[in-house]
Every structure is written in C-alpha cells, then in structure tokens.
Amino acid sequence: MKKEIKIIAFLAILIALALVLSYVDSLIVVSFVVPIIRLPGIKLGLANIAIIYTLYKMGIKEAILVSLVRLVLSSILFGSITTFLYGLCGAILSLSVMIILKKLTSFSLVAISIFGSIMHNIGQIIVAIFIMSTKEIGLYLPVLVISGIICGIAVGILSYLTLKYTKNITLFN
Amino acid sequence: MKKILKKHKIEIIIITCILLVSILAIIIINLLSNKGRYVVVIYNQKEQASYALDKDIEVDLTYEENHYNKLVIKDGKASIVEASCPDKICVKTYSISKVGETIVCLPNKVVIKIVGQKTDVDVVT
Incomplete structure (x- = not known):
C-alpha cells in the first residue's frame, strides 16, 4: 500500500518535471543551429530527459504514462489540438523506438536518446505532410534528422548525468 | 575514450551513416532544385492565390478572422515578414x-x- 502511494507521488513529480521541461523547451527555440540549415522551430526536446529517466528508473509502462500525460497537459496549457496531434505522433514513434532499442540491443543511453529524437522529428513531419497535404515538407527530413542527432546527443548526455547523480537514491525498498 | 569507442562501435557507425546520408540528401536536394517562378499560397489544403516572383509586392494573407500572414516578394525571393501566429x-x-x-x-x-510553372488558379497578376 505504502509503496503504491510512493510510486504515484514519484510519477506525479516526473510528470510535473516533464511539463516544466517542455515549457522551458518552448522558450529556447534553437536559433543558433538555424543559420547553417535555414529551418527554424527546432526544439531540444528537453522533456525527453524526464521520459528517459522514467524509462530507466521505473519501467516501460510508467514511461508511456508520463509521456502521454505530459503531452495532454502541455497541449492544454501551451498548445492546441494541432500541437497535440504533432506531439502524439512524435511521442508514439520516439517512445516505441526507444523501448524496442532498449529491450533488444545493448545500445547506450545516448544512442537511444538520439534515435528517439530522430523518430520524434520524423513523426512530426509525417503529421505535417498529412495535415498540410504538401509533400514538399518531406524535403526538410534530412535537416530534421541532423538536428535530431544533435539534440539527441545533448538530451542523452543530460539524462545520463541525471541518472548517474541520482543512482544512490533508492525510492522503493 | 578508446574503451568507449570500442564498446559502442556499432551504434557510432550507424549514427555516423545516418548523418552522412542526411548531409548527402541535403546537398542533392540543393543541387536538383531550380529557381522557381511563382509563389503559390495554400490555405487549408486549397490553393488560394499565386504571385509572380519577379515583381516586388507585399500582400496580407487573411483567411480567418484575426489571423494574418504578411507575404513579401523582393528580389525574386518570398518571405513572410509579419504574422499573427504565436510561434512566429x-x-x-x-x-x-x-x-x-x-x-x-x-x-x-x-x-x-x-x-516553376503557373497553375490554373490565378487571382492576382
């Protein structure tokens, strides 16, 4: 009984953390990457830190929960139904790829984060092509893949450090 | 450092390959694309207007109340200089x-x- 309450409280903290991170994310639109590749609106995907943390510290089910609740709440608070659609496709693709890679391969955390970032961008492009019915948006794909790799490295290193420094904290004993 | 490289050899190779393919794709896309002649405005999946690139103009694109994008064509290039959207x-x-x-x-x-070619929709000339 007591353990369940602890898990619920910890998940709530993680969701709150993911929400704050996605708000910070929307403030830092990465403009220093833009001059090279002429596409703005690239986000770091900081909320992925909280999701990767949940995935490694708690498990697959919890990570899916945190990801979906964060998405719904951040769409209500900072976005609209369109942001929800974009985020949903990106989140589903990126989370499933991260879970599959974590289960089947011995890839490092940074590599998993990179693939997660890339798939998130691909998911958003797919939704954009359908909503706008403009195939040419697909031409941005290589640019977004590269930005996904760069952002994925950053997020991966941050998650690695977070996990490393909280290694000694045992929540459920 | 060497140890890390050896331990994660496969993933580093895969990611480097993806990176190189993307860079190659960007170069190919840039080489293949020709200079365009017209700008087409699409709202809600429907073509609304087209403008020639060789004439300098400024137009407000307003398709919904309180929503606008200001399109500017200058020196054969099109850009949006002002918009009502939140993310800009x-x-x-x-x-x-x-x-x-x-x-x-x-x-x-x-x-x-x-x-490159003009389509049948021709609102403004």
Missing part, C-alpha cells in the same frame, strides 16, 4: 526562391510554396 516560425524561416521550397505556418494553416 514562418517569420523566422529564411526567404525562399527554389522550386519545392516551402514556408509553413502551422497555427494559421497557411503554406506558401515555390513552383
């Missing part, structure tokens, strides 16, 4: 001039696209 991504996008290049405004559902 369309304003920050660089000006476009090559066939297939787009500026997308997701909140206002507006896409402007460069084409």
Whole structure:
C-alpha cells in the first residue's frame, strides 16, 4: 500500500518535471543551429530527459504514462489540438523506438536518446505532410534528422548525468 | 575514450551513416532544385492565390478572422515578414526562391510554396 502511494507521488513529480521541461523547451527555440540549415522551430526536446529517466528508473509502462500525460497537459496549457496531434505522433514513434532499442540491443543511453529524437522529428513531419497535404515538407527530413542527432546527443548526455547523480537514491525498498 | 569507442562501435557507425546520408540528401536536394517562378499560397489544403516572383509586392494573407500572414516578394525571393501566429516560425524561416521550397505556418494553416510553372488558379497578376 505504502509503496503504491510512493510510486504515484514519484510519477506525479516526473510528470510535473516533464511539463516544466517542455515549457522551458518552448522558450529556447534553437536559433543558433538555424543559420547553417535555414529551418527554424527546432526544439531540444528537453522533456525527453524526464521520459528517459522514467524509462530507466521505473519501467516501460510508467514511461508511456508520463509521456502521454505530459503531452495532454502541455497541449492544454501551451498548445492546441494541432500541437497535440504533432506531439502524439512524435511521442508514439520516439517512445516505441526507444523501448524496442532498449529491450533488444545493448545500445547506450545516448544512442537511444538520439534515435528517439530522430523518430520524434520524423513523426512530426509525417503529421505535417498529412495535415498540410504538401509533400514538399518531406524535403526538410534530412535537416530534421541532423538536428535530431544533435539534440539527441545533448538530451542523452543530460539524462545520463541525471541518472548517474541520482543512482544512490533508492525510492522503493 | 578508446574503451568507449570500442564498446559502442556499432551504434557510432550507424549514427555516423545516418548523418552522412542526411548531409548527402541535403546537398542533392540543393543541387536538383531550380529557381522557381511563382509563389503559390495554400490555405487549408486549397490553393488560394499565386504571385509572380519577379515583381516586388507585399500582400496580407487573411483567411480567418484575426489571423494574418504578411507575404513579401523582393528580389525574386518570398518571405513572410509579419504574422499573427504565436510561434512566429514562418517569420523566422529564411526567404525562399527554389522550386519545392516551402514556408509553413502551422497555427494559421497557411503554406506558401515555390513552383516553376503557373497553375490554373490565378487571382492576382
């Protein structure tokens, strides 16, 4: 009984953390990457830190929960139904790829984060092509893949450090 | 450092390959695209207007109340200089001039696209 309450409280903290991170994310639109590749609106995907943390510290089910609740709440608070659609496709693709890679391969955390970032961008492009019915948006794909790799490295290193420094904290004993 | 490289050899190779393919794709896309002649404005998946790139103009694209994007054509390049959308991504996008290049405004559902040939929709000449 007591353990369940602890898990619920910890998940709530993680969701709150993911929400704050996605708000910070929307403030830092990465403009220093833009001059090279002429596409703005690239986000770091900081909320992925909280999701990767949940995935490694708690498990697959919890990570899916945190990801979906964060998405719904951040769409209500900072976005609209369109942001929800974009985020949903990106989140589903990126989370499933991260879970599959974590289960089947011995890839490092940074590599998993990179693939997660890339798939998130691909998911958003797919939704954009359908909503706008403009195939040419697909031409941005290589640019977004590269930005996904760069952002994925950053997020991966941050998650690695977070996990490393909280290694000694045992929540459920 | 050497140990890390050896331990994660496969993933480093895969990611480097993806990176190289993407860079190659960007170069190919840039080489293949020709200079466009017209700008087409698409709202809600329907073509609304087209403008010639060789004439300098400024137009307000208003398709919904309180939503606008200001399209400017100058020196054969099209860009959006002002918009009502909250994220202003369309304003920050660089000006476009090559066939297939787009500026997308997701909140206002507006896409402007460069084409080589004129389409049948011809609102403004």
